Amino acid sequence: MFTFGKRSAKFLIALSIVAGLISYPAHAQAQKAAAKASPATQASANDWWKGAVVYEIYPRSFQDSNGDGIGDLNGITSRLDYLKVLGVDAIWLSPIYPSPQVDFGYDISDYENIDPAYGTLADFDRLVAEAKKRDIKIVMDMVMNHTSDKHKWFIESASSKTNPKRDWYVWKDGKAPGVPPNNWQSDFGHSAWQFDPKTNQYYYHKFYIQQPDLNWDNPQVRKAMYDTCRFWMKRGVYGFRLDAIPTLFEDPQDRDEQVVKDANGNPKINAYGDQELITEGMTDNLPKVHDVEKELRQVINEFPGRILIGETYFSNVADLRRSYGIKNDELHLPMDFQVGMINKLDPAAFRLRINEAETQINGNEPLFVFDNHDNPRLDARYGDGVHDLEIERMISTVLFTSRDTALFYYGDEIGMKTTPPTRIEDVKDPVGRTGWPKEKGRDGERTPMQWTPGPNAGFTTGTPWLPIPPTYKTVNVETEVSDYDSLLNWYKQLIELRRNNPVVATGKNVMLNTSDTKVLAWARQIDGQPTVVIACNFTAEPQKFAFDLSGTNLTTKQAKTLMKTPGSADPASLDEVNLPPFGVYIGQVQ
Numbered sequence: 396m397f398t399f400g401k402r403s404a405k406f407l408i409a410l411s412i413v414a415g416l417i418s419y420p421a422h423a424q425a426q427k428a429a430a431k432a433s434p435a436t437q438a439s440a441n442d443w444w445k446g447a448v449v450y451e452i453y454p455r456s457f458q459d460s461n462g463d464g465i466g467d468l469n470g471i472t473s474r475l476d477y478l479k480v481l482g483v484d485a486i487w488l489s490p491i492y493p494s495p496q497v498d499f500g501y502d503i504s505d506y507e508n509i510d511p512a513y514g515t516l517a518d519f520d521r522l523v524a525e526a527k528k529r530d531i532k533i534v535m536d537m538v539m540n541h542t543s544d545k546h547k548w549f550i551e552s553a554s555s556k557t558n559p560k561r562d563w564y565v566w567k568d569g570k571a572p573g574v575p576p577n578n579w580q581s582d583f584g585h586s587a588w589q590f591d592p593k594t595n596q597y598y599y600h601k602f603y604i605q606q607p608d609l610n611w612d613n614p615q616v617r618k619a620m621y622d623t624c625r626f627w628m629k630r631g632v633y634g635f636r637l638d639a640i641p642t643l644f645e646d647p648q649d650r651d652e653q654v655v656k657d658a659n660g661n662p663k664i665n666a667y668g669d670q671e672l673i674t675e676g677m678t679d680n681l682p683k684v685h686d687v688e689k690e691l692r693q694v695i696n697e698f699p700g701r702i703l704i705g706e707t708y709f710s711n712v713a714d715l716r717r718s719y720g721i722k723n724d725e726l727h728l729p730m731d732f733q734v735g736m737i738n739k740l741d742p743a744a745f746r747l748r749i750n751e752a753e754t755q756i757n758g759n760e761p762l763f764v765f766d767n768h769d770n771p772r773l774d775a776r777y778g779d780g781v782h783d784l785e786i787e788r789m790i791s792t793v794l795f796t797s798r799d800t801a802l803f804y805y806g807d808e809i810g811m812k813t814t815p816p817t818r819i820e821d822v823k824d825p826v827g828r829t830g831w832p833k834e835k836g837r838d839g840e841r842t843p844m845q846w847t848p849g850p851n852a853g854f855t856t857g858t859p860w861l862p863i864p865p866t867y868k869t870v871n872v873e874t875e876v877s878d879y880d881s882l883l884n885w886y887k888q889l890i891e892l893r894r895n896n897p898v899v900a901t902g903k904n905v906m907l908n909t910s911d912t913k914v915l916a917w918a919r920q921i922d923g924q925p926t927v928v929i930a931c932n933f934t935a936e937p938q939k940f941a942f943d944l945s946g947t948n949l950t951t952k953q954a955k956t957l958m959k960t961p962g963s964a965d966p967a968s969l970d971e972v973n974l975p976p977f978g979v980y981i982g983q984v985q
């Protein structure tokens with residue numbers, strides 16, 4: 396049994412649900428009342444995604460329901476109450492389609508079914524229905540750049556040069572016998588061209604050999620993929636996360652990519668031992684992508700309230716802005732990795748990037764994301780090994796109290812640690828097998844969700860497909876639920892603050908103390924409503940911080956504390972905020 400200490404009744408009920416002590420329907424009325432006040436429901440229903448909280452589930456690793464060691468749809472359905480209480484508005488499911496699993500689902504062999512490892516279409520329908528009861532929307536991953544080489548389209552395409560589906564993929568002659576058409580490389584290492592002896596041509600694969608690229612210049616390909624989107628929207632799916640969307644097109648002249656040079660003018664060599672190439676404009680980010688994004692938006696618009704999220708790794712805000720469409724007629728939410736992947740605790744960099752998202756994307760909604768299934772978890776990219784909990788608290792504060800749609804990755808909320816394999820024979824991700832030992836692959840951020848301190852962390856009764864990290868005894872939902880100062884409860888409170896305070900949900904972002912090198916501070920404002928101010932200490936030393944409100948219209952320095960680092964004192968005024976190492980203060984100006 397848990398000991399709760401002195402907590403509000405509301406919090407007790409919520410915690411009990413999280414712990415699975417009572418079921419959701421018993422509490423439905425209280426949730427409904429809470430939902431009434433939420434800004435998301437005040438906005439027009441079709442704009443539900445603005446200010447929403449989106450949770451990425453890697454289905455293989457979330458919850459196993461049948462003891463085969465692999466997470467599945469029924470497992471996800473059994474954890475919806477947890478997500479409801481956490482405050483999640485939508486779930487993005489990494490791919491669950493039939494797949495040979497060469498790239499764990501990002502190699503799809505049938506776009507309109509469910510992989511038997513994850514369940515059935517009936518299981519999927521039940522997941523959608525149960526999620527809907529809890530006002531949680533399902534967003535599917537959609538992989539449009541390539542299929543599996545086991546997809547019937549590719550099998551037909553590869554069968555002969557005259558097959559009607561030959562032109563559905565990117566086939567080219569070699570430059571000479573044994574020489575590929577050009578120097579393009581796979582993002583997963585080595586040449587992007589695979590020779591097919593049967594038809595004496597090469598096919599192009601931006602990713603694995605088993606992931607041939609579709610030819611997006613072919614209108615039949617476009618129609619097939621758009622119909623697939625309709626298929627899932629009819630089943631109640633609320634939109635798509637478009638995998639690798641900037642890579643749809645390649646240079647029509649097949650020109651070589653340029654080699655990146657190091658400081659001495661020598662070719663730069665990457666982790667796979669290949670020369671690093673400049674992909675921009677050749678196999679990445681071609682202008683024609685925007686034509687497809689516009690067409691997709693039209694397809695999406697056939698169903699109200701549906702959204703397009705983009706996997707858009709851009710190096711500048713202009714490309715990000717362009718992805719929304721010149722007339723805001725492309726992606727609703729291209730991911731802004733420029734904030735989340737700064738990967739060092741530099742307040743100036745955070746200030747610059749957050750402000751760009753606020754001021755340079757035509758007033759559109761930014762989508763901030765700090766973590767996903769392709770990158771080491773937060774501890775590995777931002778932690779110092781000493782204050783990881785405090786740093787993760789701070790990062791989550793930036794995520795949930797900025798003006799954005801907030802996307803986070805399963806396990807972030809309990810502080811799961813990156814746990815890469817230590818021996819090559821244990822590596823499941825082919826990226827790690829190709830790149831070992833420099834590149835250990837992505838297994839380390841895909842370990843099973845840690846639910847309990849019990850056997851296999853409550854993930855499975857069988858043998859988990861990836862080992863459970865040793866941290867699970869303390870880093871798990873059940874343990875953290877009963878600790879008021881845990882990261883899990885910090886997440887829950889932040890999300891609750893965002894749901895209940897319209898200024899935190901949608902107010903404009905105004906950066907404060909803009910030359911401070913140690914503290915990142917900003918204000919959230921809506922005319923006529925109390926301003927909310929936030930300060931995050933980006934250093935391992937305590938800071939005495941004074942908010943500089945000169946960039947705002949505020950005249951008072953009196954504030955009510957909304958949230959603060961556990962154990963720290965309420966400040967007497969905004970001139971004297973004592974921030975512990977990596978500490979956080981959120982106040983409402985009076």
Ligand SMILES: [Ca+2]
Binds near residue numbers: 459462463464465
């Ligand atoms: Ca299973």
Ligand SMILES: [Ca+2]
Binds near residue numbers: 540642
């Ligand atoms: Ca492509």
